[in-house]
Amino acid sequence: MSEGFKDPGARHGRHLVVLSGAGISAESGLRTFRAEDGLWEEHRLEDIATPKAFRRDPEQVLRFYDDRRIQVRRARPNAAHKALAELEQAGFRVSVITQNIDDLHERAGSREVMHLHGEILKSRSSVDHGLRYPLPRGGIRLGDLCDKGSQLRPDVVWFGEAVPLYAIAEELAAEADLLLIVGTSLKVMPASNLYAAAPLDAPIILVDPDAHELAEPGVLPLAENAGQALPRLVRHWLYQGHLGLPDTL
Incomplete structure (x- = not known):
């Protein structure tokens, strides 16, 4: 140039x-989703990046984003x-x-x-998108609840969401x-x-x-x-x- x-x-x-x-x-x-060696090669988006996937198997979805969170914290x-x-x-x-x-x-x-x-280093309520919580360490587990008593989820926009x-x-x-x-x-x-x-x-x-x-x-x-x-x-x-x-x- x-x-x-x-x-x-x-x-x-x-x-x-x-x-x-x-x-x-x-x-x-940080690995991308669409590269030849990307995350979609290992995971179907229907299994880990949709509201339906979270309802069907929340533990798998939370585990996937916990792994991504570890990688983000290590990256510079x-x-x-x-x-x-x-x-x-x-x-x-x-x-x-x-x-x-x-x-x-x-x-x-x-x-x-x-x-x-969205932001992977935050969680949010499953029933009220306005309720967001920072994740300075660790991840999200089944049983982690928002102030309204609903399961926390990653604060990311999944496929099919606005x-x-x-x-x-x-x-x-x-x-x-x-x-x-x-x-x-x-x-x-x-x-x-x-x-x-x-x-x-x-x-x-x-x-x-x-x-x-x-x-x-x-x-x-x-x-x-x-x-x-x-x-x-x-x-x-x-x-x-x-x-x-x-x-x-």
């Missing part, structure tokens, strides 16, 4: 909205997470909308993070001076439609090793790993003081 930048046109702002997916966490060692933020936090610390507004249920963005230092699909924060995420994307899509295949609904909410004059960059194959029309592809691309993008944005576009991607 060229070291120079071209005039981005109408927008010279400092509000970066990031849509992040499993690819950014994979660089920290990578260069991509840290670069976004650095940009925010320098005075840019960086809003992260993530499909990931881990806390790596927060641990890197990002303060404005929206988890579309994404309650989606409307707010759309509003946030509509405020972007630049939208950065990183580590997502843009295949998971409804998050895959978020890029359409960005302002018409806001550039959209997709960072992914397969970006040229994945990018929709109007989305600029940057075919690199997040850990390579984001630190370099952030250095240039810090140097110029606004979210300019690279000469070439």
Whole structure:
């Protein structure tokens, strides 16, 4: 990628909205679901990621997410997470909308993070989604109850459930001076439609090793790993003081 930048046109702002997916966490060692060696190769989603599965075999579902929770706690933020936090610390507004249920963005230092699909380090009531509880250690066991006496479940959005924060995420994307899509295949609904909410004059960059194959029309592809691309993008944005576009991607 060229070291120079071209005039981005109408927008010279400092509000970066990031849509992040499993690819950014994979660089920290967390397994994704859709990779060839991913979690779906070992588990059917119908068995561990649906409300029906939880009703049928809650112990199996809780065990699956306990294992994922252990992996998240062992993982560490990578260069991509840290670069976004650095940009925010320098005075840019960086809003992260993530499909990931881990806390790596927060641990890197990002303060404005929206988890579309929930947070694995929290539990929630089975009868009242507003009752959420942090899990600073350990996991969830059968018999762990919420304040209303209902079994606790992972605070994640399962297949077949609504994404309650989606409307707010759309509003946030509509405020972007630049939208950065990183580590997502843009295949998971409804998050895959978020890029359409960005302002018409806001550039959209997709960072992914397969970006040229994945990018929709109007989305600029940057075919690199997040850990390579984001630190370099952030250095240039810090140097110029606004979210300019690279000469070439």
